[in-house]
Amino acid sequence: MRWIVLALLCCAWNAHGVIRIPLRRMLSVRTQLRATHRLEDFMRDHQPDVFNRRYAQCYPPGTPSLRLDKSSERLYNFMDAQYYGVISLGTPEQNFTVVFDTGSADLWVPSSYCVSEACGMHHKFKAFESSTFNHDGRMFGIHYGKGHMLGIMGRDVLKIGPVTVLNQEFGESVYEPGFVFVMAKFDGVLGLGYPSLAEELGNPVFDSIMNQKAVDQPIFSFYLSKSKRSGDPEGELLLGGMDEALYSGPINWNPVTLKSYWQIQMASLQVQGASSFCPHGCQAIIDTGTSLIIGPTHDILALQQLIGATPTSIGEYLIDCARLSSLPQVTIVLNGVEYVLTAESYVRRELMGDREICFSGFQADDLPSSVDPLWILGDVFLSEFYSIYDRGQDRVGFAKARHTRYTEMDGGMDR
Structure with missing residues (x-):
């Protein structure tokens, strides 16, 4: 019982503008492919690829960038991402698991209009069920080796722990290529990089949080646990301090x-x-x-x-x-x-x-x-x-x- 009480206190604590986000550790896609003896086939079929090269061009050829004056290269490593947490979008809330990623600056989740097999394996955002959703109309795309993700932009209420962010820009993916997204345990990605890294116009999530003064300090910190003992935290993101x-x-x-x-x-x-x-x-x-x-x-x-x-x-x-x-x-x-x-x-x-x-x-x-x-x-x-x-x-x-x-x-x- 003591452990349960401590865990609840840790998850809910928001003293002095510090927001705790529990993180869960998962098996990476690479590990899952190894376990199913499919890694060799995947690597043979996808070399050279972003999952081997570790970077991506964010827009397929011919697609205009939302940021015309910046480079369209970013780091992604979905194949080995291991820690994720929970956010919600919309009114009423729709929950998603996301990788909190310091190697990118955008927020995206699958759309209910997504036609890919990967989307069928994950939670999808239903814009028509949210009373606070605002359609943007712009398209975004991220190029991944032999295919590219495509989506549309929107704005809605975002909740991270006890914090509510109004009118947050995010992407709804409508096409997610490749087997890696099927295997991924998370739904989407929440980037924590600098605004200059973002492809979406508007503020990245942490900038929105800072602008509405939801945290006392413009700081966030990560604890990634190695412990496999029951009761130990798997990981934690703290917004607003350490x-x-x-x-x-x-x-x-x-x-x-x-x-x-x-x-x-x-x-x-x-x-x-x-x-x-x-x-x-x-x-x-x-x-x-x-x-x-x-x-x-x-x-x-x-x-x-x-x-x-x-x-x-x-x-x-x-x-x-x-x-x-x-x-x-x-x-x-x-x-x-x-x-x-x-x-x-x-x-x-x-x-x-x-x-x-x-x-x-x-x-x-x-x-x-x-x-x-x-x-x-x-x-x-x-x-x-x-x-x-x-x-x-x-x-x-x-x-x-x-x-x-x-x-x-x-x-x-x-x-």
């Missing part, structure tokens, strides 16, 4: 270098303190929408060798599970602070039938960048370190995540 119960030690703040993605400077990445990648500095995107750490092909191939990972025919890298204790540490240096990842952090263990298989948490992709080499720090990194996103001072903070929030010793929060 929770000291979820991290320990000081916060290391990193200035945003480009106000689009949450992009910062990465000084280096080292293996066992010796081999160093990007010794002259790189750019790193902090992306809650991907579970992997992504880097340039040349660097990642060398890194895979150093950690003893062997390639498969479809680009996956396997590691001998019996060798985890002897594998080297990987250290990421951000603003003078070393963030150490052990093999238990960067190796992903998965059960295939009755056999445990270990996969490398690093993947190669040569992402377009006009400056330094570009890396992506996804959930392999973010599940170890509590992350704070400060729009007021344009910075990202990290502190060691505290993965034992509740203790039997004192019967409450472990602070």
Whole structure:
């Protein structure tokens, strides 16, 4: 009973303008494909593709962008997205599960008019049932490798936890290509990037929340749990602040270098303190929408060798599970602070039938960048370190995540 009361208090707490959004952890689409022995067929049929390349052009050729003066490239990684939460749209409320994604800035959910198989597997927005819906009429599109998502724009009441956002712009997808969307456990995506990243005219969701002063601070933060114990939180998004119960030690703040993605400077990445990648500095995107750490092909191939990972025919890298204790540490240096990842952090263990298989948490992709080499720090990194996103001072903070929030010793929060 104590655990139930604590959980209810945590979900409802809105003290001092801080909004708690519980997150649930799911099996990634990649893991589901492995389990059904369909990953090899999928990768063969979709290379090169966005799900392998990790970025997308947001409009199919010939479709005018809603933002004519900006680039139409964004990061998406639906194949490995693992954490999602619940929002509602319309009056009366229609509930949807969404990935809270710092690698994009738009909100979209499936439409009741969607004709794709994927939409039949998910909750669909019924505009005709909402008394507060306003039709926009503009089209949006996101290009995904061999197909593209298409949809229409609208405005309606959005609810996230206890907060109500009036007249929020969002997209209704009417066509979702490919098998990946069929397998996805979430309905849509809620982007938390900068407005310059958005393809939809109007304010991204967090900008709307800030504008209506629903939070005391222009900050949000993520806690992504690694625990599989019953009663432990799977993850949490806090809008308006941070929770000291979820991290320990000081916060290391990193200035945003480009106000689009949450992009910062990465000084280096080292293996066992010796081999160093990007010794002259790189750019790193902090992306809650991907579970992997992504880097340039040349660097990642060398890194895979150093950690003893062997390639498969479809680009996956396997590691001998019996060798985890002897594998080297990987250290990421951000603003003078070393963030150490052990093999238990960067190796992903998965059960295939009755056999445990270990996969490398690093993947190669040569992402377009006009400056330094570009890396992506996804959930392999973010599940170890509590992350704070400060729009007021344009910075990202990290502190060691505290993965034992509740203790039997004192019967409450472990602070």
